[in-house]
Amino acid sequence: MLKYIFKRTFYIIPSLILVAFLVFFLIHLIPGDPAHVMLGDSGTEEDVAALRKSMGLDRPLHTQFILWIGKVGRGDLGVSIYDKRPISQSIRERFPVTLTLTTLAMIISLLLALPSGVLAAVYNNTRIDYLFMLVTIFGVSIPGFWLGLMGLLLFSLHLGWFPAVGFVSIEEDFFQGLRYMILPSITLGLYMAAVVARMARSSMLEVIRLEYVTHARAKGLTEWKVIAKHALKNAFGPTLTTIGIQYGMLLGGAVVIETVFSLPGLGKYLMVAIFGRDYPVVQGCILFMSITYMLINLIVDILYVYFDPQIEYQ
Amino acid sequence: MAWKRFMEHRIGMIGLTVILFNLFLAFAAPWIATQDPLKIEPKNIASPPSKANFFGTDGLGRDIFSRVIYGSRISLIVSLLSVLAAMVPGVILGSMAGYFGRWVDIIIMRFMDAVMSFPAILLAIGIIAVRGGSLYNVVIALSVVYTPVFYRITRGSVLSLKEKAFVEAAMASGNTPSTIIARHILPNCMAPIIVQITVSLAYAIIAEASLSFLGLGAPPPAPSWGNILSDARDFMMDAPWMTVFPGIAITLSVVGFNMFGDALRDVLDPRLK
Numbered sequence: 001m002l003k004y005i006f007k008r009t010f011y012i013i014p015s016l017i018l019v020a021f022l023v024f025f026l027i028h029l030i031p032g033d034p035a036h037v038m039l040g041d042s043g044t045e046e047d048v049a050a051l052r053k054s055m056g057l058d059r060p061l062h063t064q065f066i067l068w069i070g071k072v073g074r075g076d077l078g079v080s081i082y083d084k085r086p087i088s089q090s091i092r093e094r095f096p097v098t099l100t101l102t103t104l105a106m107i108i109s110l111l112l113a114l115p116s117g118v119l120a121a122v123y124n125n126t127r128i129d130y131l132f133m134l135v136t137i138f139g140v141s142i143p144g145f146w147l148g149l150m151g152l153l154l155f156s157l158h159l160g161w162f163p164a165v166g167f168v169s170i171e172e173d174f175f176q177g178l179r180y181m182i183l184p185s186i187t188l189g190l191y192m193a194a195v196v197a198r199m200a201r202s203s204m205l206e207v208i209r210l211e212y213v214t215h216a217r218a219k220g221l222t223e224w225k226v227i228a229k230h231a232l233k234n235a236f237g238p239t240l241t242t243i244g245i246q247y248g249m250l251l252g253g254a255v256v257i258e259t260v261f262s263l264p265g266l267g268k269y270l271m272v273a274i275f276g277r278d279y280p281v282v283q284g285c286i287l288f289m290s291i292t293y294m295l296i297n298l299i300v301d302i303l304y305v306y307f308d309p310q311i312e313y314q
Numbered sequence: 315m316a317w318k319r320f321m322e323h324r325i326g327m328i329g330l331t332v333i334l335f336n337l338f339l340a341f342a343a344p345w346i347a348t349q350d351p352l353k354i355e356p357k358n359i360a361s362p363p364s365k366a367n368f369f370g371t372d373g374l375g376r377d378i379f380s381r382v383i384y385g386s387r388i389s390l391i392v393s394l395l396s397v398l399a400a401m402v403p404g405v406i407l408g409s410m411a412g413y414f415g416r417w418v419d420i421i422i423m424r425f426m427d428a429v430m431s432f433p434a435i436l437l438a439i440g441i442i443a444v445r446g447g448s449l450y451n452v453v454i455a456l457s458v459v460y461t462p463v464f465y466r467i468t469r470g471s472v473l474s475l476k477e478k479a480f481v482e483a484a485m486a487s488g489n490t491p492s493t494i495i496a497r498h499i500l501p502n503c504m505a506p507i508i509v510q511i512t513v514s515l516a517y518a519i520i521a522e523a524s525l526s527f528l529g530l531g532a533p534p535p536a537p538s539w540g541n542i543l544s545d546a547r548d549f550m551m552d553a554p555w556m557t558v559f560p561g562i563a564i565t566l567s568v569v570g571f572n573m574f575g576d577a578l579r580d581v582l583d584p585r586l587k
Contacts, residue, residue, distance in 0.1 A: 018428035029444045133325075137576065141568035143520045145527050146543060146561035149550070157551055252435035256524050271528060274443040286440045290432045 005302050012298055016291065017069070023287045024068050027279050028061070038081055038277050051081070055280070077284035082276050087284040090269060095288075097265035100170055101257065102250040104181055105189035110243070112193040117200025117239075122227060124205060132201070139194025144253050148187040148260040155183060167264055184261045188253050192246045199242040204235040237304055244300030248293045319581045326577020332570030340386040347380035351537040360553040370555040372545055378556060381537035382563050388538040389567065392452055392531075393518035397511055399457035404464025405507065409495045411465070412472025419469075426462040434459045435521060439530060447530045456521055460514050467510055471503030505582035512575035516568045523564050539564050 030037050035052040051057075055078070056064050071078070077087040120132035156164035162183045170177030207213060208231055216230045217223070255267030262268070266285055273281035320326055339346060348368070355375030363370045369378035407426075411419040429437070438455035445451040475481055476499070484498045525531040526540025534541060539560045546556035 014424065015427055015431055018424060019431045022428060022432075023440070026440055026444055029441070031445070137325075137572050138565070138569060141516065141520075141572050142565045143523050143561065143568070145524055146557075146564060149543065149547070149557050150561065153550055153554055153557060248433035249435075252433035252439075255436065255439060256528060259528060270439070274439070275529070279444070282440065282443050286432070286436055289436055293433050294431050 001305065004305060008301055009298065012294060015294065019290050019294070020069055020072060020287060021065065023283050023290070024065050026283060026286070030279070034279065038279055040277065072287070077287070078280040080273070080278055080281050082273070082278045082281070087281055090281070091266065091284060091288050094264060094266045094269050096171065097169065097263055098251070098254050098258070098267060100181060101184055101188060101254055101263065101265060102247070104185035105192065105250055105253075106243075106247065107189075108185055109189035109191075109193035109196060109246075112189075113195075113197035114200055114239075117197040118204050118227065118232065118235075120197070120201045121204035121208060121235075122223075132197070136194040136198050139190055140198075142190075144187055144191055145256045145260050147190065148184065148257055151183050151187055152261070165262065167262070180261075180263070184257050184263060187260075188250060188257045191253065192250060195246055195249075196239060196242055200235065200239045203238040204231060207231045207235040210234075240300055240304055244297045247296045247300075251289050251293055316581055320577060323577040323581060325573045326581070329570050329573025329575075329577060332566060333574055336386055336390065336567045336570060339383055340390050343383050343387055347377075347383045349377040349380045351376065351381040351384040352535055353377070360549055360556070362553070363555055369559040370553065372542070372553075372556055373549055374545075378542065378559060381542050382539070382560050384537040385539040385542060385560065385563065386567065388449065388532060388536065389519050389522060389564070392449055392456075392522045393515050396453045396456035396518050396522075397460065397514045399453060400460035400514065401464045401507070401511060403457075404461045405468045405500070407461075408465040408468025409472050409500060412469040413476060413491060413495055413499070422465070423469075426465050429458065430462045432459075435524065438521060438525065439528070442525065442530045447525075447533060449532050449536075452522055452525055452531050455525075456518055459521075460518070463514065464507065464510060467506050468503060471506060472499055475499050475502055509575055509579045509582060512571050512578060516571035516575065519564065519568050519571070 027034050033048075033052075035048045035055070035057055039047055039051060056067055059067075075088055077091070079086055080090065116132060120129045123129050152164060155161045162179055167180055168176045170181065213226060213231050216226045221229075254265060255270060257263075258265045258267035259271055266289060270282060270285040273279075273285065348366075353376060355371070358367075358371050358375040360373055361367060361371045361375075367377050367379060369382060372378055372381070407422050411422045432440075438452075438459050441455040441458060442451050445454070472495075481494065481498055484494045489497075522531060522538070523540040523543070526538040527544045528540075529544065531540050532538045542560040543557060546553070546560070549556050
């Protein structure tokens, strides 16, 4: 088992390097000279030459990549062209907002998805199941950003339950901070809730039909015990993988939701950088979020072994 | 056979009806729209729904009903093109990797894994960030994001079909790999690919709307659903109708594809149910 964990962790390295290369290469997809584009019309020839030199854009591609990845490996993502601050520091300041948002969204979605998915499977082909299917199909179809706008409209502007503008961080004032986070997290989490709930339902349905569950019933266990003790653990494996993959959707969705609710997280930082043509920041944000996503999936894969004893981990 | 089972699938038929309705709106937009979706009317700014403007007007006095109707064109064209542009390379690379295995598989797989290591919409945002916001770039970005999905499905199906007797027979009779893949293997793995197409279309509609909403899609005057919603943000308090209708349009068209996709999965691939 330990060996599997070690191997799985080791396997992530080539992927990390390839992802880093793709992010590095992004800047070379800019039509024209990146330094020119970044400085816009205001930059003089000297400014452009200086930027090109400081970003190493005047060197051959492979040298640039090696230099860049060496810096990234030491946690240095360069400086922002706009405010000249180190990007890794700005990311460190903003990431807690995005992490709180995605974590809350995940908690909310699991709380909704797991019980309802199991319930729908237990009551398969009854009205409860049909209602569940209808609700979840709308859940995966409503665009998150529109749901957010509607939530703002109803709960913040009309009912006044949640603040509509401004932001208080959760570290400053926990309860006040939470009020700013609830609506965005629910909005972000509902899509994932629907996806995970459908997955939970179908993997539960598969397990319920298996012989060992019938056996557990035949032993005279109560239905509740059969579901909770025997079926649930085995149905959780595939659902867990979905949860890992869905975390990527949450990170991507956070970019949109932070824009809707004006939350000062990584997504907002990325969007401002895009419109300011601050490409080092764009690179830094995308790289950081992708690595976070890869690490989450690594953890999920390792947890998977615990839930599915059949998987090989030699 | 499959078609008959599909006809009996109520959810699937609802989905199909919604899709056909959506296609009809897109084709017949010039006849259905009551006004020019780009026409600015300074005297008629942010007016509520009425007989003249079914969905009201926006901040520039443009008719939201007509903009929403024309928006279905952008939404459908972008999603169809990007799914097509993802499916073709995905299926080709997937069948090559599945059929030849070994180093072909390893090289392609590594690359696809790397693309899949990015949160999907984030990669699309990154590509558009450097290439600039336009419908063409949205199609490129979304096709890059969705290619690995088709690749994985095809590769998996090809791997399992390769061991089947009829494929071995085709190999033994001296057919070239491309003939075997095109004639014998691909026709047998169409079911999961077709299901994936409908599901991807649903995703692509949401993705296109989200990108336009962020200002990374079709440039402003274009009546895309995301753009209409992005314009509506400044008028949320006074003119909520601007926000309500385009969102309903997006949701309905996505629901259509999702219902259709679910039904196709039930009918074509009962194992996945």
